[in-house]
Amino acid sequence: MPDVKLQEFETFESDSPENTELIAGEFAKQLRPSDFIALNGPLGAGKTKFTSGIIRFFCGDTIAASPTYSIMNHYRCGGINIDHFDFYRLKNVYDLESCGFFDSLEGGSLTIAEWTDTVKIDYGKYAAGNYYSINIGIIGSKKNKEKRNIKIEKIL
Numbered sequence: 001m002p003d004v005k006l007q008e009f010e011t012f013e014s015d016s017p018e019n020t021e022l023i024a025g026e027f028a029k030q031l032r033p034s035d036f037i038a039l040n041g042p043l044g045a046g047k048t049k050f051t052s053g054i055i056r057f058f059c060g061d062t063i064a065a066s067p068t069y070s071i072m073n074h075y076r077c078g079g080i081n082i083d084h085f086d087f088y089r090l091k092n093v094y095d096l097e098s099c100g101f102f103d104s105l106e107g108g109s110l111t112i113a114e115w116t117d118t119v120k121i122d123y124g125k126y127a128a129g130n131y132y133s134i135n136i137g138i139i140g141s142k143k144n145k146e147k148r149n150i151k152i153e154k155i156l
């Protein structure tokens with residue numbers, strides 16, 4: 001019987017915000033326009049920091065600002081469009097529609113969204129390119145409060 005591969009995942013441990021950005025920068029090397037990255041994990045886990053690492057890879061010394069209030073931040077660097085969303089304050093698929101999320105996926109942008117767990121739809125159905133689901137866990141101890149567990153899953 002052939003080996004049926006349902007998903008691939010890798011986990012990394014980060015011990016500082018800078019380290020999280022470096023891990024994201026390494027991860028970014030495989031990204032292409034039309035890929036979609038979903039980022040989840042508790043408040044302050046480092047979802048925006050991780051995004052910063054991706055943006056820095058494509059855009060040089062640009063720091064990603066959190067789109068919690070703006071809902072979407074747009075970047076255009078090296079010929080590619082990057083849309084960074086935050087669904088924290090959204091409620092349903094209509095909100096996703098009106099903030100331009102589906103337009104971003106269909107328009108060939110590299111799309112990154114924090115808090116996709118707040119609107120439960122089958123994201124894989126809409127991603128034109130590769131779909132990566134990333135979960136960041138806070139695993140800080142007394143010795144190092146900055147420890148994070150970063151699980152990167154490629155949804156096949």
Ligand SMILES: Nc1ncnc2c1ncn2[C@@H]1O[C@H](COP(=O)(O)OP(=O)(O)OP(=O)(O)O)[C@@H](O)[C@H]1O
Nearest residue numbers: 014015016017020043044045046047048049146148
């Ligand atoms: N290992 C780490 N990786 C990332 N951030 C860390 C780490 N250790 C500490 N931090 C700090 O945690 C905070 C993470 O903030 P960030 O805005 O990236 O989180 P977030 O997951 O996007 O939060 P939110 O849910 O509010 O959007 C920053 O202040 C950062 O300095």
Ligand SMILES: [Mg+2]
Nearest residue numbers: 047048066114
């Ligand atoms: Mg954030």
